[in-house]
Amino acid sequence: MKKWLKRFGALVGVLVLAAGAYALYVQITGIPKYPPGKIELKVEVTPERVARGKKFATLLCATCHMNPTTRQLTGKQMIDAPAEFGTIFSKNITRHPQKGIGAWTDGELAYLLRTGVRRDGQYLPPYMVKLPHLSDEDLFSIIAFLRSDDPLVQAADVDPPGVTKATFLTKMLSHTVFRALPYPPEKIVAPAITDQAAFGRYLVAGLDCFACHSADFKTMNVFEPEKSQGYLGGGNLLNDLHGGQLRSANLTADEETGIGKWSEGDFRRALKAGFRPDNKVVRYPMVPMPELTDEEVNAIYAYLRTVPKIHNAVQRIDDAIADGDDGKKVYYKYGCVSCHGSTGVGLADLRQAVLHYPSEDQLKAWIRNAPSLKPGTKMPAWEGIIAENEYGPLMTYVRQLGAN
Ligand code: HEC
Numbered sequence: 001m002k003k004w005l006k007r008f009g010a011l012v013g014v015l016v017l018a019a020g021a022y023a024l025y026v027q028i029t030g031i032p033k034y035p036p037g038k039i040e041l042k043v044e045v046t047p048e049r050v051a052r053g054k055k056f057a058t059l060l061c062a063t064c065h066m067n068p069t070t071r072q073l074t075g076k077q078m079i080d081a082p083a084e085f086g087t088i089f090s091k092n093i094t095r096h097p098q099k100g101i102g103a104w105t106d107g108e109l110a111y112l113l114r115t116g117v118r119r120d121g122q123y124l125p126p127y128m129v130k131l132p133h134l135s136d137e138d139l140f141s142i143i144a145f146l147r148s149d150d151p152l153v154q155a156a157d158v159d160p161p162g163v164t165k166a167t168f169l170t171k172m173l174s175h176t177v178f179r180a181l182p183y184p185p186e187k188i189v190a191p192a193i194t195d196q197a198a199f200g201r202y203l204v205a206g207l208d209c210f211a212c213h214s215a216d217f218k219t220m221n222v223f224e225p226e227k228s229q230g231y232l233g234g235g236n237l238l239n240d241l242h243g244g245q246l247r248s249a250n251l252t253a254d255e256e257t258g259i260g261k262w263s264e265g266d267f268r269r270a271l272k273a274g275f276r277p278d279n280k281v282v283r284y285p286m287v288p289m290p291e292l293t294d295e296e297v298n299a300i301y302a303y304l305r306t307v308p309k310i311h312n313a314v315q316r317i318d319d320a321i322a323d324g325d326d327g328k329k330v331y332y333k334y335g336c337v338s339c340h341g342s343t344g345v346g347l348a349d350l351r352q353a354v355l356h357y358p359s360e361d362q363l364k365a366w367i368r369n370a371p372s373l374k375p376g377t378k379m380p381a382w383e384g385i386i387a388e389n390e391y392g393p394l395m396t397y398v399r400q401l402g403a404n
């Protein structure tokens, strides 16, 4: 008996040592590197590609890379990245040769966007997006846009506000479950937009709707989206920009718990203008997508009608109604806090609103209907939603955020 115990003790000792050695190895090597990809690619830049690329970049890259203050793709802190992953900063991806990606080749960019492996071989964990489903044409369009003279990507000589510090957990997971994706062996072609449901499916996969809108990131299937647990049935718990959490919505056509009762018009309004049929704003990290054409939105809608219904009543987590002054209450009640954070800086920065809209009338006109003043903006139009007598206190509060 004693001998047995001794042996057992020795075995445990060996295991503990091995685990310790492995932990040390993970800690020292950090997030793994892979052999860098060697892709022969020269993307021909055409005005059509630049325009299409801008659309996909504002849909797919801007939420993470747009700095709210510089208003260019110069990088920022990812406040909503899971804290267990560490302190995460996105990068400057403007055309600047040193601080941005001006010196990257087209092949290096394509390889990173498909696989998650940078040109020096460094693997980037899931806090940087990967695009295994996007067609070659759409991917090349993004690259063409990144080379363009568009103000969003004009060479900016600035560093992001910090450098990513990954936790041990992120390093550990990057040695085990997170993996670089393979570079697609064949050309990826999008279905024709006239093939509505197929094109809708293409957008749902390509724009990553399914990742947020299925049950959990941990059980999603990157390559075969339909095999993700609770495919498009919602409930995935996500972080917001002011320390809280919210759950994604059920997008299946279930009549009671999904969007089965929504008309095509309801769906278009939610997606492009940012309001649900009950006039509640669709909150960050879901942001309005005015870039999508009606035809594209209708294709997504048509596809969602073909997806197996899931009966899943997602509990909406409302933002706490702030106490304190009346303006702050309005700011929280309508969800301004969702995009502008509790400090005025989130997805967008409104601390300089007073400079941009010096008079009450100008500020009010912007809040009422920003898209009519700046077509394509992601700031929703609040006309008919915010009560007339609430504008005064709200604007006072907005100005006060700027003064702080
Ligand atoms: C979910 C957030 C997120 C999205 C969406 C996203 N990125 Fe990133 N990206 C990051 C983060 C965070 C990093 C830095 C990772 C790190 O520091 O390890 C990064 C790094 C990069 C890098 C590497 C830059 C360098 O100098 O190392 C490039 C290039 C890049 N992203 C391009 C893009 C493009 C193009 C898109 C849109 C197709 C995009 N990203 C979408 C978060 C994101």
Ligand code: HEC
Residues within 6 Å of the ligand: 203, 204, 207, 208, 209, 210, 212, 213, 238, 246, 247, 248, 249, 250, 251, 259, 267, 270, 271, 276, 281, 282, 283, 284, 285, 286, 300, 316
């Ligand atoms: C980064 C995660 C994320 C991505 C990507 C995303 N969504 Fe969402 N979406 C959410 C969250 C979270 C909500 C719930 C917002 C709320 O409660 O205010 C939501 C809400 C919605 C709603 C409103 C539904 C309702 O019942 O309130 C629709 C419609 C929708 N998303 C469609 C889409 C489509 C289509 C795509 C892809 C083009 C997409 N989403 C991409 C996270 C995401």
Ligand code: HEC
Residues within 6 Å of the ligand: 274, 281, 282, 283, 284, 286, 287, 288, 331, 334, 335, 336, 337, 338, 339, 340, 347, 348, 349, 350, 351, 352, 353, 354, 356, 366, 367, 374, 377, 378, 379, 380, 382, 386, 394, 398
């Ligand atoms: C879905 C996200 C979202 C929500 C919700 C939202 N905003 Fe915005 N807001 C933006 C974006 C994005 C911008 C930057 C717009 C641009 O320049 O294109 C912006 C810009 C602004 C500006 C102008 C800032 C400047 O200096 O140019 C003000 C003021 C503003 N928002 C106020 C509000 C108020 C008040 C609310 C609530 C009633 C609100 N926003 C809700 C996304 C949002």
